[in-house]
Amino acid sequence: MMDWTDRHCRFLHRQLTRHALLYTEMVVADGIIHGDRERLLGYDEIEHPVALQLGGSEPDKLAEAMRIAADFGYDEINLNVGCPSDRVQSGAFGACLMREPDLVARCVAAMKAVSSVPVTVKCRIGVDEQDPEIALSELAAAVADAGVDALWVHARKAWLEGLSPKENRDIPPLDYDRVYRLKRDYPNLFIGINGGVADLNQAVEHLIHVDGVMLGRAAYHNASLLSGVDRQIYGMDVAEVDWAAVCAAMMDHAEAHLASGGRLIHVTRHMIGLFQGVRGARRFRQILSADAVRPGAGPEVIAAAFDAIDPTDLTVAA
16 A cells, blocks of 8 residues: 555544554655654554554564654554565565565564564465465464464465556455465464455455455545444444544644645545545545645635535445
8 A cells, every 4th residue: 555545544544443453554664764754654643553564674674663663652563575566576575575484584573572562464375476375374384483463464466577566456366265274274373364355244254264354445445434344343332423523633634734834635635535425425526636736725625525525425425
């Protein structure tokens, strides 16, 4: 979710669910060590529980990035061993690391040695010509021995040669059964599943077989589905989402961002996916897309967009 789940996206998502664990976009260890730490690691306290996702393949650098990130108070640190982007491949980490389970284990061990919060790994079932039965088992065994606290598995191969990052999200076939079998092999290790989960009903079905479900594109492109997470996934007796309060929170957030020198579009671009199937949603999207980029655009654009939604139809979103 690079360039997607930034702090503004996470702030929005936290308005819709109080209990789901939110993930940052992947941040490279070298960037944390040498770059603008507040820009890369800063977030709003309302985002908790929130996990930092790290990219890297050098145990010492990952440990140093962990030490720096500790001051920011993340609830979990996740090592990405699944991203197939060109940027990741050129840096020899992400999904490339599926070929090097021993190195991944050393990375996990180094991170665990300096961490006071859970250290987890997100991976694929394999890359390129690897046999998923062997590749996933080897990686799981290596990181389990290193003390990993959870393993999140995107139930697709990544084809590093021949497919673009976008194609890697859709073309390789899903193999949920492979992840279910991994859970049976590791009953005492938290195993989560990712990939192609379109709604909360599908998430509930997966939870029969594994310990957790990760939503990516579905939660981003149809963010209103998150409004059912606390009730349907966590079993909480919660009220329907107060959309007026969501609007007010996003306006306040946008105003603070503008005051710090940001632009309204940085916030509103993540809101486009709200209200799928609700009367007025098309006009909502038009207002956010067109008016938020105008010079001097302010939080009133968000209010105008929400005003376009038919309040009698909001139960569709909730």
